[in-house]
Amino acid sequence: xxxxxAYYSRSGHTKEMAQAIAKxxxxxxxxxxxxxxxxxxVDDLLDYDALLFGSPTYxxxxxxELKKLFDDSVKHHGKLTGKIGGAFTSSGxxxxxxxxxxxxxxxxxxxxxxxxxGDAEMQHYGPLAIELPDEEAVKKxxxxxxxxxxxxxxxx
Numbered sequence: 001x002x003x004x005x006a007y008y009s010r011s012g013h014t015k016e017m018a019q020a021i022a023k024x025x026x027x028x029x030x031x032x033x034x035x036x037x038x039x040x041x042v043d044d045l046l047d048y049d050a051l052l053f054g055s056p057t058y059x060x061x062x063x064x065e066l067k068k069l070f071d072d073s074v075k076h077h078g079k080l081t082g083k084i085g086g087a088f089t090s091s092g093x094x095x096x097x098x099x100x101x102x103x104x105x106x107x108x109x110x111x112x113x114x115x116x117x118g119d120a121e122m123q124h125y126g127p128l129a130i131e132l133p134d135e136e137a138v139k140k141x142x143x144x145x146x147x148x149x150x151x152x153x154x155x156x
Contacts, residue, residue: 007054008037008065013090014054020138024145042072050084050152060097062104070108081113088127098128
């Protein structure tokens with residue numbers, strides 16, 4: 001069982017979130033690859049049981065670098081069905097488009113037929129940090145990684 005945590009980060013904020021999520025996955029005893037989106041080939045997506053994607057918030061959408069991977073992933077349409085998926089983002093401010101950025105990622109995952117990780121108790125759609133993740137945001141990211149790994153264990 002293996003999980004990919006892939007991210008694009010210009011300022012380092014989203015990268016820090018990705019590192020905390022990967023820590024949570026590993027805390028559950030699940031293998032985790034942590035990669036910058038530039039290191040992810042679209043064919044790599046087939047090798048994982050779960051895929052978590054992070055992006056900064058740019059005008060309420062994911063970064064173009066991540067969007068390109070999803071555009072290229074059309075060649076594997078239908079082959080990601082049933083895999084676990086999730087999203088996270090960093091934003092410059094509250095109300096700065098963080099939730100719509102997460103939704104833009106989730107839309108791509110749903111079109112692939114993936115199972116999305118949500119949470120009834122914390123940030124419902126996926127972790128969101130305002131600028132540099134504070135201690136609370138890092139805790140939420142670790143918990144998100146743990147929750148994703150636990151669900152992946154159940155399903156696979």
